[in-house]
Amino acid sequence: MMNWQEMIAAPGVILADGAMGTMLFEAGLQFGESPERWNVEHPERVQAVHQAYLEAGSRILLTNTFGGNRWRLSLHGLEPRAQEFVEAGARVAVEAAGGRALVAGDIGPSGSLLAPLGELDEADAVAGFAQQAEALLDGGVDVIWIETMSDLGEVTAAVRGVRQASADVPILATLTFDTHGHTMMGVTPEKALQVLSQQGAAAIGGNCGNGPEEILGVIEKMRAASPGAILIAKANAGLPTLVGGRAVYAATPESMAEYALAAADRGARVVGACCGSTPAHLRAMAEALRNRLAG
Numbered sequence: 001m002m003n004w005q006e007m008i009a010a011p012g013v014i015l016a017d018g019a020m021g022t023m024l025f026e027a028g029l030q031f032g033e034s035p036e037r038w039n040v041e042h043p044e045r046v047q048a049v050h051q052a053y054l055e056a057g058s059r060i061l062l063t064n065t066f067g068g069n070r071w072r073l074s075l076h077g078l079e080p081r082a083q084e085f086v087e088a089g090a091r092v093a094v095e096a097a098g099g100r101a102l103v104a105g106d107i108g109p110s111g112s113l114l115a116p117l118g119e120l121d122e123a124d125a126v127a128g129f130a131q132q133a134e135a136l137l138d139g140g141v142d143v144i145w146i147e148t149m150s151d152l153g154e155v156t157a158a159v160r161g162v163r164q165a166s167a168d169v170p171i172l173a174t175l176t177f178d179t180h181g182h183t184m185m186g187v188t189p190e191k192a193l194q195v196l197s198q199q200g201a202a203a204i205g206g207n208c209g210n211g212p213e214e215i216l217g218v219i220e221k222m223r224a225a226s227p228g229a230i231l232i233a234k235a236n237a238g239l240p241t242l243v244g245g246r247a248v249y250a251a252t253p254e255s256m257a258e259y260a261l262a263a264a265d266r267g268a269r270v271v272g273a274c275c276g277s278t279p280a281h282l283r284a285m286a287e288a289l290r291n292r293l294a295g
Helices: 004-009 021-026 035-041 043-056 070-074 079-097 122-138 152-165 189-198 212-225 253-265 279-294
Strands: 060-062 102-107 143-149 171-175 203-208 231-235 240-243 246-249 268-273
Touching: 021 035, 021 043, 035 043, 035 079, 043 060, 043 079, 043 279, 060 079, 060 143, 070 079, 070 122, 079 102, 079 122, 102 122, 122 143, 122 152, 143 152, 143 203, 152 171, 152 189, 171 231, 189 203, 189 212, 203 212, 203 268, 212 231, 212 253, 231 253, 253 268, 253 279, 268 279
Parallel strands: 060 102, 102 143, 143 171, 171 203, 203 231, 231 268
Antiparallel strands: 240 246
16 A cells, blocks of 8 residues: 555545544434444444445545544543544554555544633643544554644644654644635635645645535635645535434535536545545545546
């Protein structure tokens, strides 16, 4: 299996995976449960999700560790098991990948605001993200993917935490630009690109949000600001509606395939999907990208 540098040096678009939470809810995860706990209690169900995305054509698999930090796990009374859950999540993904895909250690936001807007001290944030990154690296991940961030202070704290754990592991970083072209904290795509490039991120982009059109706009702005940057698009499968108390996403596999091609046309090198997506969506995206490359 090639490493990140070799993968990004090869021609073509790299397909990441799709939603983890969506698939775990289908597998029986209940609202309010910790998904990370399943890495230990139901590893076969988590591994099945990874394998489904791998078989659909994904070449980067994100670990089931989005909320595996001390702050989010404390909401479930599980903070003392953070290392266990995160390392187990990494090992499950590595086993599923079997050398056929890169494994990205997934780091999501703390769920708290950094001081002075909130109570989370910056040094504590760096230490907490370092703890999560260390567990991911102990589990054997190839890269670290920091995602769904809205505050530049928090994402840079996460980058610093990762760098405490490793001086050279590639860092991918995506923010969520779901508020009129900005993140919830007012960050523009151009500013995110500038700051994260200075921080040494290997690839930068957007994930989650309000669907493909929003992500395409983010990629356009980032490409205009820095034509040589390695960009990531990982959009939700449209906007959800509540049906029977559950979120249902409207985007079809065919529409997500069109999004994958549009993202590639705008300069994204890594394309995947986020909330509401399934292996069927990723399979259609992979086929569309293969056909484009073959043509």
